[in-house]
Amino acid sequence: MYETQVSEAPETKGSVNRSWTITLFGTAVGAGILFLPISAGSFGFWPLLIATVLIGPMTYFAHLAFSWMMSSSRLQGEDVLVILTDYFGKSAGIVIAIIYWFTFFPVVLIYGVSIVNTVDSFVVNQLDGPSISRWVLAPVLVGLMTLALAFGDKIMLIVAQFVVYPLIIALAVVSLYLIPQWDFESFMDAGPKDAGGIVSAMILILPVLVFAFSFVAAISQFVLDMENEYGENHGKQTTKVIRNAVVLLTVFTMFFVWSSALAMGADGMDTANEQNLPVLSYFANVTGTPFMAYMAPVVVICAIASSYFGHSLGTVEGTRYLVRLVFPSAKKISTRKMDLWVYLFIFIATSIVAVINPSILDMISVVGGIFFALMTYLLPMFAIYKVDALKKFRTRKSNCFVMVMGVLVLLATIWDMVS
Numbered sequence: 001m002y003e004t005q006v007s008e009a010p011e012t013k014g015s016v017n018r019s020w021t022i023t024l025f026g027t028a029v030g031a032g033i034l035f036l037p038i039s040a041g042s043f044g045f046w047p048l049l050i051a052t053v054l055i056g057p058m059t060y061f062a063h064l065a066f067s068w069m070m071s072s073s074r075l076q077g078e079d080v081l082v083i084l085t086d087y088f089g090k091s092a093g094i095v096i097a098i099i100y101w102f103t104f105f106p107v108v109l110i111y112g113v114s115i116v117n118t119v120d121s122f123v124v125n126q127l128d129g130p131s132i133s134r135w136v137l138a139p140v141l142v143g144l145m146t147l148a149l150a151f152g153d154k155i156m157l158i159v160a161q162f163v164v165y166p167l168i169i170a171l172a173v174v175s176l177y178l179i180p181q182w183d184f185e186s187f188m189d190a191g192p193k194d195a196g197g198i199v200s201a202m203i204l205i206l207p208v209l210v211f212a213f214s215f216v217a218a219i220s221q222f223v224l225d226m227e228n229e230y231g232e233n234h235g236k237q238t239t240k241v242i243r244n245a246v247v248l249l250t251v252f253t254m255f256f257v258w259s260s261a262l263a264m265g266a267d268g269m270d271t272a273n274e275q276n277l278p279v280l281s282y283f284a285n286v287t288g289t290p291f292m293a294y295m296a297p298v299v300v301i302c303a304i305a306s307s308y309f310g311h312s313l314g315t316v317e318g319t320r321y322l323v324r325l326v327f328p329s330a331k332k333i334s335t336r337k338m339d340l341w342v343y344l345f346i347f348i349a350t351s352i353v354a355v356i357n358p359s360i361l362d363m364i365s366v367v368g369g370i371f372f373a374l375m376t377y378l379l380p381m382f383a384i385y386k387v388d389a390l391k392k393f394r395t396r397k398s399n400c401f402v403m404v405m406g407v408l409v410l411l412a413t414i415w416d417m418v419s
Helices: 002-006 010-028 031-041 045-071 080-088 090-126 134-150 153-177 184-189 195-212 216-233 235-275 279-287 290-326 328-332 335-356 360-386 388-393 398-418
Strands: none
Touching (some): 010 290, 031 045, 031 195, 031 235, 031 279, 031 290, 045 216, 080 090, 080 216, 134 290, 134 335, 195 360, 195 398, 216 290, 360 388, 360 398
C-alpha cells in the first residue's frame, strides 16, 4: 500500500503538505488568538517580548513530540487514543481519554460563546440593529458550524481551508492598519518593572499563549494522513509541516498581538475584557471606521470557524472512544452514526453555554493551563521516557525544555486560580 502511495507525483505531495500546514494553522487561530492581546498585552512590554521569543520553540517541540507518539506505534492506522491505550494499558488509557476530551470539548464551547458575542456586537454596533436573543442566535450560529462537520471530514477540511486563507491576509492587513495608533510610551509603562515581577508576569502569560498556539486537536488525523501519503518514512515530511505551521502562527499571530496591544492601551484591554469581546470587535466598536467595522467580524468569524472545526475533530474522537469504552454495546453502532450523535451533543451543549455567556478569558486560562499543558507538553515527555517504542527520542535536548515549560504552565494556572 505504501509503495503505491509514495510513487505519486511530487505536486500531489506538496499539495498535501500545504493543505495540512494551513489546517494546523487554522486549528490554532481562534478565540485564543483574538483574546490573546487582551490577556498577554496587559502584562506589559518585557513579559510579552520574552513570551514571544519562547512560544515558537515551545509549540514546535511539544507538537513534534506528540507526533512521535503516533508515528512510533506498532498500531499503524489507529487514532491517538487507541495508541495511548496500547502504550499504557486500558486503565491509564481511560484516564488519558478523559483528559483528551476535557482538553478539546471546552474549547468548542469557547468558540460557541465567541461567535455569538461577535455577531451580536456586529449587529448592534455596526448595523445599528436590535440585539437578537441569544436563545435564537446561539442555535443558529452553532448549528451552521456544526452542520459543516456533519457533511464529513473532507468537506469540513475544505471549508476550514477556505476560511483560513482570507484569515491570514486579514490578520496581516489589520496588524498593519493599526500601526499609526501604536502608543509605545503607555505600553512601556504598563506591567511590572522589577526583574521578579517581569518573570512572574511572563509565566502568567504562558497558559493563554499555550492555548492560542495549540493545534494538537488535529495532530492525530494529521499524522494518520501523512502515514497514508508517505508511508512509514513520513517523519521528515511530518516535521516539515509542523515547522511551517509554527512559523506561520508565530509570525502572523504575534505581529497581530503586538499591533493590537500597542494600539489598545490598558484602558482598552479592560473594556474589551469586561464586554467579553474579541479584540477586533472592540476595535470595530471604538474606531467607527468602515474598514474595521466590516473587516473585524470577517476575521473573527473565520478564525472561530476554522478552530471550531479542528477542535471538534478532537472532541468527536474522544467522545467516540469513551462511549465505546463505557458502553461496549455501542461498538455495534457504525462510526458515521456515532459521529452524528456526537455532533448533536456538541450542538446542544455549545448552544446552551453560548446562551449562558461565561467569561471566555477565565475558560481559556483554565483549559489552556491545565489540560493543554498535560496533553501537549507533559504526556509526550512521560511517554518518551516510559515507552520502549519511543526510547530513540530520549536523547533529544529539547525534551528538557518542553518538560520545564509544561510544568511552568501548569503551576502558573494553579497559582492564578488560587491567588
